[in-house]
Amino acid sequence: SFADGYPYGLAPEILRVPVLKTLAVLASPMEGKPGRDALFCVLQRDINGFDIETEISPVDLRPYRLSLCCDSRRNRLIVESLMDCGAKDRDSLIHIIPQRRELHRSLPAFYSIQIASGCPQACFSCPYPLVFPELLRSRDFMAPARFEALLAKIEDFSGDAVIDLSLWGGRLPSIRNSPPSRRPF
Numbered sequence: 001s002f003a004d005g006y007p008y009g010l011a012p013e014i015l016r017v018p019v020l021k022t023l024a025v026l027a028s029p030m031e032g033k034p035g036r037d038a039l040f041c042v043l044q045r046d047i048n049g050f051d052i053e054t055e056i057s058p059v060d061l062r063p064y065r066l067s068l069c070c071d072s073r074r075n076r077l078i079v080e081s082l083m084d085c086g087a088k089d090r091d092s093l094i095h096i097i098p099q100r101r102e103l104h105r106s107l108p109a110f111y112s113i114q115i116a117s118g119c120p121q122a123c124f125s126c127p128y129p130l131v132f133p134e135l136l137r138s139r140d141f142m143a144p145a146r147f148e149a150l151l152a153k154i155e156d157f158s159g160d161a162v163i164d165l166s167l168w169g170g171r172l173p174s175i176r177n178s179p180p181s182r183r184p185f
Contacts, residue, residue: 001014001052002040002052002054003054003055003057004054004056005056005062006055006061006090007064007066007093007097008036008066008067008068008069009067009068010093013039019050022049026043026045026046030042059094059097064098064104066078066097068082072159072160073158073160074106074107074159074160077107081103081106082096082100082103085100085103107158108157108161110161111154111164113142113150113164113165114142115147115165116141117138117139117140118135118137122136151163
């Protein structure tokens with residue numbers, strides 16, 4: 001059985017015992033560590049060789065990108081919030097998830113961290129040096145100890161996260177100290 005349109009973790013994947021031998025043969029040449037989608041990855045190697053029953057959600061909940069598994073602190077908090085709002089079965093979740101979008105967020109999963117204050121080159125199409133000329137002069141970098149401490153705090157707070165070493169962390173480093181430029185882009 002397969003559930004389509006539901007959040008991951010809501011519906012079980014049910015297999016008949018005799019199919020396990022076939023799945024083992026299909027899985028044997030696969031390399032790497034199996035992930036949550038391992039069963040489907042194996043099935044798709046010979047998808048026409050299986051009789052698959054699909055349960056389709058009356059409301060497509062895939063765009064909400066929820067995982068109703070307690071496999072991380074973030075997901076556990078989301079599941080608890082949904083349960084606190086009355087989610088107790090599939091039908092209640094179909095109504096609560098689209099209506100209570102604030103419950104979909106618990107802890108940050110993505111952090112932008114700026115480790116360099118300047119830019120090493122002046123790209124022809126980049127407007128930032130025109131507005132903030134000090135970007136081309138600055139060569140300051142975050143101290144490794146500070147970066148490690150920041151990563152430890154993120155791990156303590158979120159448990160797991162994606163770290164993006166970004167272009168000015170979503171904001172320019174000297175935006176508070178620089179007067180606005182009058183030069184056009």
